[in-house]
Amino acid sequence: MKVPAWLLRHRITVEPYLGVSAYGPRYGPPETGIRALVGAEIKLVRNATGAQVVSTAQIIADPGFTPPTGSRITLPDGRKTIVINVAAHTAPGLPVPENAEVVCE
Incomplete structure (x- = not known):
């Protein structure tokens, strides 16, 4: 069972991390x-x-949401943040929703 869509009240934009160039980090097209x-x-x-690093934003999304570490996320308030870590939470056979937790700078 996935996390119910009605709980996912915000909309975010993700620019996947592609690596580093001579001019700094490179990102893919925004989703x-x-x-x-x-x-x-x-x-x-x-x-x-x-x-140890400081996280200022935590995101819960569908279990298939797995942006690469270093990806840039634009939050609903317009603030841009960088992905530190992604964790998949699953519980096969239990009546709890599966989701992805993304921790950001």
């Missing part, structure tokens, strides 16, 4: 209108290398 639930809480998290 707009992605349904999500956005929370703004300041908390310490660990990035892919295990270092």
Whole structure:
């Protein structure tokens, strides 16, 4: 069972991270209108290398939403943020919704 669409009240835009060029990070074409639930809480998290970093936005979305680490996300308020970590939450056989949690700078 996926997270119900009626819980995903916000719309975000994602520009997937493609790598680094001579001019800085490169991003793919923006994907707009992605349904999500956005929370703004300041908390310490660990990035892919295990270092502690500060997260200022957390996003809940459909389980198939897996932007690459480093992707740029535009939040509903217009603020741009970078993906730190993506976690898939599944519970096969249990009556709880599957979702993806994206932690952003």
